[in-house]
Each structure stands twice: as structure tokens, then as C-alpha cells.
Amino acid sequence: MAYGRGAAAVKAIEDVSLDVARGEFIAVVGPSGCGKSSLMKLISGLHAPLAGSLTVEGRPVSGPLKSVGMAFQNSNLLPWRSALDNVLLPLEIVEPYRRGFKREKYKGKAVDLLHSVGLHGFTDKFPWELSGGMQQRTSICRALIHEPEILMLDEPFGALDAFTREELWCALRDLQSQRRVTVMLVTHDLREAVFLADTVYVMSSRPGRIVQRREIDIPRPRDLEVTYTQHFQDIVHELRTLIGKH
Amino acid sequence: MDRREFGIKVASPAVFTVLLFLVWELVCKALDIPLTILPAPSDVFAALWQYRAPIVDNSWVTLWTTLAGFLIATVFGLLLGIGVGWHRALYAGIYPVLIGFNSVPKVAVVPVLILWFGIGEIPAVLTAFLISFFPIVVNVATGLATTEPELEDVLRALGASKLDIMRKVGIPRSLPYFFGSLKVAITLAFVGAVVSETVGANKGIGKLMLDAQAAFQVPIVFAGLLVLAVLGIVLYAATAMIEARFTGWAFRGQTNR
Numbered sequence: 001m002a003y004g005r006g007a008a009a010v011k012a013i014e015d016v017s018l019d020v021a022r023g024e025f026i027a028v029v030g031p032s033g034c035g036k037s038s039l040m041k042l043i044s045g046l047h048a049p050l051a052g053s054l055t056v057e058g059r060p061v062s063g064p065l066k067s068v069g070m071a072f073q074n075s076n077l078l079p080w081r082s083a084l085d086n087v088l089l090p091l092e093i094v095e096p097y098r099r100g101f102k103r104e105k106y107k108g109k110a111v112d113l114l115h116s117v118g119l120h121g122f123t124d125k126f127p128w129e130l131s132g133g134m135q136q137r138t139s140i141c142r143a144l145i146h147e148p149e150i151l152m153l154d155e156p157f158g159a160l161d162a163f164t165r166e167e168l169w170c171a172l173r174d175l176q177s178q179r180r181v182t183v184m185l186v187t188h189d190l191r192e193a194v195f196l197a198d199t200v201y202v203m204s205s206r207p208g209r210i211v212q213r214r215e216i217d218i219p220r221p222r223d224l225e226v227t228y229t230q231h232f233q234d235i236v237h238e239l240r241t242l243i244g245k246h
Numbered sequence: 247m248d249r250r251e252f253g254i255k256v257a258s259p260a261v262f263t264v265l266l267f268l269v270w271e272l273v274c275k276a277l278d279i280p281l282t283i284l285p286a287p288s289d290v291f292a293a294l295w296q297y298r299a300p301i302v303d304n305s306w307v308t309l310w311t312t313l314a315g316f317l318i319a320t321v322f323g324l325l326l327g328i329g330v331g332w333h334r335a336l337y338a339g340i341y342p343v344l345i346g347f348n349s350v351p352k353v354a355v356v357p358v359l360i361l362w363f364g365i366g367e368i369p370a371v372l373t374a375f376l377i378s379f380f381p382i383v384v385n386v387a388t389g390l391a392t393t394e395p396e397l398e399d400v401l402r403a404l405g406a407s408k409l410d411i412m413r414k415v416g417i418p419r420s421l422p423y424f425f426g427s428l429k430v431a432i433t434l435a436f437v438g439a440v441v442s443e444t445v446g447a448n449k450g451i452g453k454l455m456l457d458a459q460a461a462f463q464v465p466i467v468f469a470g471l472l473v474l475a476v477l478g479i480v481l482y483a484a485t486a487m488i489e490a491r492f493t494g495w496a497f498r499g500q501t502n503r
Contacts, residue, residue, distance in 0.1 A: 044403055046399060046402060046403055068403060070399075070400070070403040072396065072399070072400075074396060076394075076396045076397055076399070076400050078397060078400075078414075078415065078418070079495050079496075080418045080419075080421075080493075080495045080496075089400075089401075089414065090404050092414065093401060093404045093405070093406045093410055093414070094404055094405065126495060142400075146404070
């Protein structure tokens with residue numbers, strides 16, 4: 001699958017196939033430039049492949065998938081909308097909510113979601129009144145409000161400091177275990193991938209290929225303490241070696 | 247508004263204005279400048295009071311022609327700006343024509359308008375419109391063109407149509423540009439209306455000043471200038487207030503929200 005424009009076009013991803021079960025949490029890791037983000041944009045239909053084809057559940061992808069929720073490295077909240085109204089945005093776009101959309105009708109749902117990620121008392125704040133971590137929590141809520149079949153996260157914690165990042169790992173972990181949503185997380189943080197995911201896919205760069213599929217056998221629920229155990233460290237080390245080699 | 251803010255926002259411009267008039271008065275009296283060259287503020291205010299009936303009458307005409315031209319410019323400018331910002335081909339095609347059109351001094355267009363519509367208010371309204379729509383178009387188009395693609399991606403990932411993206415992201419995003427341009431446009435519309443009145447009209451402050459000048463009634467000319475200045479400030483302030491009301495989110499650094 002090639003990707004890019006004109007002379008700058010590179011063969012970004014080669015013969016990648018991911019098996020994701022419903023409710024599974026998968027992570028895709030790899031060095032920067034290995035095509036992780038491209039893979040995500042292709043799967044979501046945000047970008048069309050230049051060459052090659054892509055199928056999701058056996059059907060070729062031609063445009064944005066209906067049942068995808070996406071969050072990016074930047075929260076990309078609309079600055080003229082409060083946290084609550086940002087979360088409500090997908091409902092104004094996606095069917096069946098769009099038909100006869102009324103703010104009052106879905107307000108409770110959005111508030112509940114924001115509360116579940118710890119944003120009590122911040123629902124009416126504007127994005128610039130929120131910290132980076134809060135903005136990212138709001139962004140994840142926005143990706144979930146329309147109950148997508150898969151939540152796609154493109155390095156959602158990349159711009160946060162280490163402590164906030166770990167806090168958000170836990171928020172995401174809880175959100176996923178409560179709602180049983182299927183998650184695809186793209187990241188270059190191996191600890192993040194191992195802590196959160198059921199299965200980690202390791203990609204190599206140019207062309208991007210899956211070089212390893214590693215199931216993480218750490219039992220759930222996982223506590224942050226788990227990241228300091230030998231078993232956890234071993235898995236991270238094993239994945240790190242794979243990335244260095246290719 | 248606390249005392250400090252009141253001092254800065256109300257008292258200091260008031261003091262400065264009074265000071266300006268005082269200096270003007272003193273200079274006129276000290277140098278004994280003739281009334282026909284530069285009348286002192288006291289003479290100007292006297293003329294203002296003496297001829298208040300025709301001045302109010304004519305101000306009203308200038309005000310409504312300005313506002314009518316400005317309203318047409320707002321609607322037309324907004325629609326054209328969205329159109330130009332919507333499509334690259336439209337942008338490439340229309341933009342050079344717009345610049346060419348804007349380069350023509352509007353004083354040169356007034357005689358044509360008078361030829362078409364006769365002496366009266368219509369040329370003034372049209373001149374106000376023609377002179378003021380350009381900044382609105384350019385600003386709205388710029389606002390749309392500079393919308394962050396990441397913000398659009400959020401909607402595109404949801405399968406939003408181009409119209410959805412325009413409604414939910416493009417237009418709200420360009421509102422600060424739009425309102426910013428209104429402040430420029432209202433002053434320009436005012437200039438357009440007065441220019442048109444001085445070229446050919448039955449009524450309006452421009453016409454009043456032209457007549458007063460012909461009769462060497464210089465204090466009335468200056469009274470007209472004073473009225474124009476006050477009207478200009480009022481119109482600008484009204485637009486700025488509307489701007490603050492609708493696009494507070496874009497000025498977060500300056501307000502204590």
C-alpha cells in the first residue's frame with residue numbers, strides 16, 4: 001500500500017493484516033516513520049490508499065468508516081465550544097443521533113462520560129481553561145460518545161508529561177473495561193502498549209510490516225504497580241529488541 | 247467595571263479629548279487665526295447648536311445610507327467570502343478580479359452611479375457598499391483558508407460532509423476574522439457615503455459641508471467634521487461590541503474569563 005503524493009510517495013505499508021476481536025485492546029508500536037499513523041488513517045478511511053487495497057471485515061474501505069471514534073496526539077478540541085459541546089459534536093454529525101438532534105436529549109450522556117474520566121465540574125469549561133491532560137480526556141470522550149465499534153487512538157498521550165500520561169493510562173483502562181469497547185492504540189511508548197493492550201503488534205519501518213504479534217499475558221485488572229514487575233520489564237525489553245533489530 | 251478599569255476605559259479618553267479641544271481653542275485665540283481658516287472649538291460648537299436642525303436632518307441621511315450600504319456589504323461579503331473560501335478554483339478565479347475592482351478609487355465610480363440612479367440616496371448607499379465589502383470577503387476567505395486541517399480531520403473521521411465541516415468548523419472558525427473585518431468595513435462604508443454625498447447628493451453631511459464651504463461658513467464645515475467623527479466612533483464601537491459578544495473565545499487573553 002503506497003501513501004503520499006507525487007515524488008514524495010513512499011511505500012509506507014506492506015501487506016499488513018490485523019486481527020482484532022470485539023472488545024479487544026490492541027496496540028501497534030514501532031519506530032517513528034514506520035507507518036503507524038498512516039495505517040490508522042487508512043483503516044479509518046481518513047486517507048485513501050494510493051495503491052493497493054484495504055479491507056475491514058472483508059469489505060473494501062472507500063471513505064471514513066461510520067463506526068470509528070478517533071483521538072489524536074493533539075486534542076483538537078474546537079476552541080469555541082465548551083468541553084460538553086465538544087463531546088456532543090459527533091452526535092450532530094453521525095446517524096442515527098443526527099436526526100432530530102437536541103442538545104438536551106444527549107446532554108446527560110455526555111456529562112456521564114466526562115464524569116467517568118474524572119472531569120467533574122469541568123463540563124462547561126472551554127478548552128483553554130483545561131489542562132493538557134483534561135483536554136485529552138475530553139478528546140477521548142468525544143471519540144466515544146457515538147458508541148463506535150472501534151476506538152482508534154493515535155499517540156493520544158504523546159504530548160503529555162510522564163505523570164499525567166500514567167493517570168490517563170488508568171482512565172483509559174477503566175473506560176475500556178467498563179464499556180468493553182474495541183481499541184486500537186498507536187504509540188511509540190512500549191510501556192504504554194504493554195500496560196494497556198491485550199495484544200501488541202510490532203511494526204518495522206519502510207516498508208511498514210508487522211514483524212511480531214505479542215499477546216500480553218499480564219492478568220487484568222492491571223495496576224500501575226505492574227509496570228515495575230520483572231515480567232512486565234521482560235516483555236518491554238523483548239519488544240524493544242525487536243524494534244532495534246529491524 | 248472596577249475603579250481602575252473605569253479610569254482607563256472612560257476617564258482617560260475623556261480627559262484626552264477635552265485636552266485636545268483646549269489646546270485647539272488656545273492656539274486659535276493666541277495666534278488670532280481667522281474664522282475662515284480655522285474656527286476655534288467654541289465657534290464650532292456654537293455653529294453646531296445654531297444649525298442643529300439641518301445638521302441632525304442631514305446626519306440622519308448619512309447614517310442610514312452608511313448602514314444600508316454596510317448591511318448589503320455584510321451579507322454580500324459573507325456569502326462571497328464563504329464561496330471563495332469553499333473552493334480553490336473559485337478563489338483563483340475571483341480573487342484577481344476582486345483586487346482589480348478594489349483598486350479603482352470609488353470617487354471615480356460615483357459619477358457613474360449618479361448617471362444610473364440619479365442624484366439622491368441610492369448612489370451613497372451603493373458607494374458605501376462597494377467600498378466596504380472587500381475587506382469582509384478577504385477576511386472570511388482567509389479565516390476559512392487558514393482553518394487547521396486537524397480540526398477538519400476530527401469531523402472527516404466521523405464521515406461529515408463538506409457542508410457539515412463548513413457549518414461546524416469553517417464558519418465558527420472564521421467568525422473572528424469576519425467581525426474583525428466589520429470594524430474596518432463600517433468605517434469604510436461611512437467614508438463611501440460621505441464621498442458620494444460630496445460628489446452629488448441632495449442631502450447628507452457631505453452635501454451640507456459642501457454647501458457651507460461654498461458660502462464660506464467655515465464653522466459649519468467644521469461642525470460637520472465633528473459630527474462625522476462622533477458618528478464614526480459610535481458606529482465603530484457598536485461593531486466592536488457585537489464582535490466581543492460573538493467571538494469572546496478568540497480573545498481569551500484579554501478578558502478575565
